[in-house]
Amino acid sequence: NAGVTQTPKFQVLKTGQSMTLQCAQDMNHEYMSWYRQDPGMGLRLIHYSVGAGITDQGEVPNGYNVSRSTTEDFPLRLLSAAPSQTSVYFCASRITGTTNEKLFFGSGTQLSVL
Amino acid sequence: GDSVTQMEGPVTLSEEAFLTINCTYTATGYPSLFWYVQYPGEGLQLLLKATKADDKGSNKGFEATYRKETTSFHLEKGSVQVSDSAVYFCALSIGFQKLVFGTGTRLLVSP
Numbered sequence: 001n002a003g004v005t006q007t008p009k010f011q012v013l014k015t016g017q018s019m020t021l022q023c024a025q026d027m028n029h030e031y032m033s034w035y036r037q038d039p040g041m042g043l044r045l046i047h048y049s050v051g052a053g054i055t056d057q058g059e060v061p062n063g064y065n066v067s068r069s070t071t072e073d074f075p076l077r078l079l080s081a082a083p084s085q086t087s088v089y090f091c092a093s094r095i096t097g098t099t100n101e102k103l104f105f106g107s108g109t110q111l112s113v114l
Numbered sequence: 115g116d117s118v119t120q121m122e123g124p125v126t127l128s129e130e131a132f133l134t135i136n137c138t139y140t141a142t143g144y145p146s147l148f149w150y151v152q153y154p155g156e157g158l159q160l161l162l163k164a165t166k167a168d169d170k171g172s173n174k175g176f177e178a179t180y181r182k183e184t185t186s187f188h189l190e191k192g193s194v195q196v197s198d199s200a201v202y203f204c205a206l207s208i209g210f211q212k213l214v215f216g217t218g219t220r221l222l223v224s225p
Contacts, residue, residue, distance in 0.1 A: 004157065042118070042203065042215035043158075090157060099207060101148060105157030 002026050006091050006106035013081045013113045021076040021109050023091030029104070030096035032074040036060065036087040037108070043090065049074055050096050081113045116141045120204045120216035127194055127223050135189040135219050137178075137204035145206035147171075147180050147187040152201040152218070161189075161202070199223045 007022045025032065033048035045058030049068040063085060065077040074093075078085060091106040120137045127133060139145065146165045150158040162171030167182035176191045187204060204216040 037218075040217050042217045044215075045213070092157075099146065101146070101160055101163050101207070103158075103160070103213070105159070107155060107157045 004091055004093055004104050004106035006089075006109050008109060009107070010110050011112070013078075013111065015082060015113060017081050018077070018079050019081065021078075021089055021091075021111070023074045023076065023106060024072050025074075025091075025093040025104070026072065027093065027104065028071060029093035030071065032068070032091065032093045033058070033103075034064070034066065034074070034076045035090045035092065037090060038087050046076065046089075081111075083113045085111065086113045087111060116145070116206060116208060116212070116214050118204050118206055118214055118216035120202075120219055122217070123201075123220040125219060125221045127221070129196055129223055129225050130193045131223075133189070133191040133194045133198075133221065135202055135204075135221070137187045137189065137216060139185050139187065139204075139206050141185075141206055141208060143208045145208050147178070148205045148207065149176070149178055149187070149189050150203040150205060150215075152203065154200070158203060194221070194223045196223050196225055 004025045030051045034046040035043040037043050044060045046064050047066040049055045055066050089109045092103045094102040117140045148163045149161040151161045152158045162173040164171040164180035170179045178187050178189045201218045201220050203218045207213045
């Protein structure tokens, strides 16, 4: 049972490049979410999904796209990376209807945009 | 809006010292309060929680009491270990969707 798996762990991009951060969970959780962690800012919610085919915006969605074609996967896409997107990204999942204390977090992706 | 404020780090202690990490919150409703821990190279894990005023959450020797009158949820441990070195996040949750984190406090414990 792997839990929440994020790939890659580290990535360096040039401004304007695109990439996809991958997130997969094997716990059959309906709810999945993406956070970014910045120094002095704590974790902020980017996008979330309550099930396959359903996504919604969080606190800081601009510059990011998501889709949810399967229960297991919730990729985060940067279409044109900007230096302001340099951050550590965490994916998290839980069973829909449970409270946030039941969130399981991945180990993070550290992204640098030059 | 809803927010969490916690003390800046790093907090540097010797093994067996007493730990306090301060956390205060602002919320429009009746939040649940949490402490999460992030060990090096890992994701966040729930350390403890409290869902109503005067509740005390505890786990692994850590404790925190939900103080509505002072809007606080300070984390304490009587005797820290080197293995407690990590980043600690205070957070609040209102309802099922919203989870608001503090900025995190790094704890460094030396032998």
